[in-house]
Amino acid sequence: MKKGPVLQKQKRESGNFDAVLFVLKNMIYEDLKGKRVLVTGSSSGIGQAAAIAFAQQGCFVGVHYFRTKEGGEQTLAEALRYSDGCLLRADMRDPNQVEKMIGDFVRIAGGLDILISNAGTLLERVDIANMPLEHYEDEFATNSRSAFLAAKYALPHLKQSSGCIVNVGSVAGHNGGGGGSGVYAAAKAAVHVLTIAMAKEFGPFGIRVNTVVPGLIETRFHQRFSTSERKKKVAQETPLGRNGTAQDVAAAMLFLASSEAAGFITGEYLAVNGGLYMRA
């Protein structure tokens, strides 16, 4: 690893949302160069920043989207400025689509070294008392089963490469989430525990599995689900005095994915939350 990160802000316009991309400069993990990385949910937010960050390391990047094709195309175009990659589509709730997408990626890239299981979202703010069963199931399928399916179909390929997985949890998985996000929080807590279970099971194959656990990160997620007053209040309550950026999380993903930097770290979670939630 050379030097520290220098952030350079670049504004990009897109049809349905404004994406702010940052370029991580001077943060080079030499061992990541040439790795084949699949980033689920890279049409927006954290996944978009991650796909670009891995491309900047010289990785072949699989950019995945589901509903936001334009966002996926935008991510790929930016990634191609630095390295090679491809665009893939799948509903991460659907086992057949996930299996096909991973097969397609492996055919195009020639293998899989790093799986970033980032796709997910709060579907809607709904109290537990009023939640239909279908909504509960959908929240888990989107946020937890998606990570299970991706790992399951990636595993044979990761065994060949002694690769690694970085899952994406949430501070909500520690504290139960804000109003109407309790089931989303439970699904993310399941990701935290799945990470430990996978780390135990996959470790003998030389595969490391970790989770990044973001706090409040300023992405489309909170454009949809939080008022500007709430975001301001959370920033004030955060010891570092601000909310996070997608880039903050992408930098943690690079660290966990690098076997040079994190080669003896597995089953761990890395909180990226400015101190919003800390535990011993």
Ligand SMILES: NC(=O)c1ccc[n+]([C@@H]2O[C@H](COP(=O)([O-])OP(=O)(O)OC[C@H]3O[C@@H](n4cnc5c(N)ncnc54)[C@H](OP(=O)(O)O)[C@@H]3O)[C@@H](O)[C@H]2O)c1
């Ligand atoms: N922002 C935060 O404060 C925060 C905090 C903790 C954890 N997280 C987690 O971080 C991850 C990224 O969130 P973000 O903040 O970057 O939100 P975002 O900008 O809304 O991005 C969400 C991504 O997930 C994809 N996705 C959602 N449902 C999907 C499905 N059924 N199948 C396939 N892809 C699906 C979206 O794809 P399409 O748009 O193409 O459908 C999009 O690429 C999520 O897992 C989220 O739960 C975020």
